[in-house]
Amino acid sequence: MKYLSKDVSLRLDVDRCTGCKMCTVVCPHGVFAVENQKARILDRDACMECGACALNCPVAAIAVNSGVGCAEAIINGLLTGQETCCGGDTCCCAPKAS
Amino acid sequence: MNNALQANTCSQPDPGAVSVASGGYLGHTDSAWTLADHLGAIGVRLSIGRMLYRVTPGLYTLGTPGPDAPVLVTANYKLSFDQLRRALAGINAWILVLDTKGINVWCAAGKGTFGTDELVGKINECRLHERVTHRRLILPQLGAPGVAAHEVRKQTGFAVVYGPVYAADITAFLQADLQATPAMRRICFSWHERLAVAPLELVLYFKQLLLLGLALALLSCVPIAGHFWSAFEHRGILVFLLFVLTGALASLLGPLLLPWLPTRAFSIKGACLGVALAVLGLWLVGPAWSVLRTAAWILLLAAGASHLLLKFTGSTTFTSPSGVRREVRVALPVQIAMGLVGLTAWTAAGFLPTW
Ligand code: SF4
Ligand code: SF4
Numbered sequence: 001m002k003y004l005s006k007d008v009s010l011r012l013d014v015d016r017c018t019g020c021k022m023c024t025v026v027c028p029h030g031v032f033a034v035e036n037q038k039a040r041i042l043d044r045d046a047c048m049e050c051g052a053c054a055l056n057c058p059v060a061a062i063a064v065n066s067g068v069g070c071a072e073a074i075i076n077g078l079l080t081g082q083e084t085c086c087g088g089d090t091c092c093c094a095p096k097a098s
Numbered sequence: 099m100n101n102a103l104q105a106n107t108c109s110q111p112d113p114g115a116v117s118v119a120s121g122g123y124l125g126h127t128d129s130a131w132t133l134a135d136h137l138g139a140i141g142v143r144l145s146i147g148r149m150l151y152r153v154t155p156g157l158y159t160l161g162t163p164g165p166d167a168p169v170l171v172t173a174n175y176k177l178s179f180d181q182l183r184r185a186l187a188g189i190n191a192w193i194l195v196l197d198t199k200g201i202n203v204w205c206a207a208g209k210g211t212f213g214t215d216e217l218v219g220k221i222n223e224c225r226l227h228e229r230v231t232h233r234r235l236i237l238p239q240l241g242a243p244g245v246a247a248h249e250v251r252k253q254t255g256f257a258v259v260y261g262p263v264y265a266a267d268i269t270a271f272l273q274a275d276l277q278a279t280p281a282m283r284r285i286c287f288s289w290h291e292r293l294a295v296a297p298l299e300l301v302l303y304f305k306q307l308l309l310l311g312l313a314l315a316l317l318s319c320v321p322i323a324g325h326f327w328s329a330f331e332h333r334g335i336l337v338f339l340l341f342v343l344t345g346a347l348a349s350l351l352g353p354l355l356l357p358w359l360p361t362r363a364f365s366i367k368g369a370c371l372g373v374a375l376a377v378l379g380l381w382l383v384g385p386a387w388s389v390l391r392t393a394a395w396i397l398l399l400a401a402g403a404s405h406l407l408l409k410f411t412g413s414t415t416f417t418s419p420s421g422v423r424r425e426v427r428v429a430l431p432v433q434i435a436m437g438l439v440g441l442t443a444w445t446a447a448g449f450l451p452t453w
């Protein structure tokens with residue numbers, strides 16, 4: 001399944017990329033592919049801005065405005081100026097996979 | 099080591115566990131689920147006592163791991179830990195449990211509690227360098243948004259290997275020399291995952307559903323002419339029951355039918371579902387309502403279901419924050435307007451000659 005994608009914030013600086021393939025390992029939506037020692041964005045639409053690729057790229061070739069894609073957090077953010085996922089210790093996404 | 103210790107991995111420190119001098123907690127566990135584990139897994143899905151479902155963070159032995167046994171890292175949300183140890187049946191391994199405040203790997207990684215600093219801290223606290231001779235850690239792939247693998251290596255010498263998304267694939271991953279197939283790397287939002295979150299949605303919103311149903315039932319007695327209770331008995335009870343049933347159905351079917359509801363926008367998916375269920379309910383029950391009341395009912399259920407599914411973005415595994423932000427900006431005002439118009443029309447319908 002895919003979500004609205006017009007404004008996915010993912011950016012890749014191909015010049016910096018060393019082709020280590022870490023981004024293809026961590027991305028749970030198969031957004032990247034590495035060909036000829038360079039990463040390429042295969043499927044931008046599938047990106048959910050989790051930030052795993054940017055954090056794990058050893059040469060900081062990837063940038064993304066990461067966060068939780070949760071309406072409750074964003075509505076809380078509009079109300080209080082701070083995006084918290086349902087507030088406090090628990091999280092609205094708690095029953096998800098492992 | 100610690101063979102004599104029984105599996106005791108709940109929130110209380112195991113009295114028989116060896117507490118390491120530097121403060122790291124060491125415990126033993128096994129792969130079998132007890133009845134309490136099974137009941138807990140069901141309870142936690144229905145958000146009964148979810149906040150207490152924790153494991154003491156620290157290092158656990160599973161079976162009899164030697165210095166060359168694999169080290170697997172997980173969160174101290176008990177269900178994460180339980181799924182991992184069950185998947186590792188028959189394997190001798192170390193399980194390093196990070197303190198994620200009882201939150202699962204994925205959410206904790208997003209918040210940064212399943213993170214580089216916590217991992218480095220636990221490695222040192224539990225003196226992992228002395229317990230294993232290799233320098234490799236296996237992390238769930240869904241922990242990657244919180245952990246910078248190259249940083250962990252720089253600070254501790256341990257190489258982070260990201261394992262499969264789902265704990266169930268872990269033995270296949272270990273047997274394949276730590277190679278994950280592309281399928282193991284992908285998160286899916288399959289029907290059985292949606293089935294698992296659907297009841298939670300209902301539990302989460304049931305109170306609001308009852309209150310809204312009651313409000314609509316009371317408003318359906320406006321204007322109060324003659325005996326209030328007879329009016330309430332006459333139609334209020336039907337309104338209440340129909341609303342709660344339709345709403346409950348929407349909260350269950352929304353997650354289940356998600357891929358088949360039209361468009362990619364959750365609010366539109368929800369509105370379509372709301373209209374369909376409202377019409378279906380009215381058709382089945384066939385109350386003699388005026389056109390205005392019928393229209394108000396459909397509008398209110400569309401608004402409610404639309405909001406319900408918009409909130410459901412938080413339980414999915416593919417919605418991006420910038421997309422949700424855009425959808426919230428457009429959909430929320432529309433939902434509020436629909437709700438207000440619907441409530442006004444619902445109340446106004448009472449003043450028509452035909453109820
Ligand atoms: S992780 Fe960074 S350096 Fe490695 S392949 Fe991806 S973009 Fe290139
Ligand atoms: S932000 Fe997450 S989903 Fe998007 S490309 Fe990076 S790893 Fe994949």
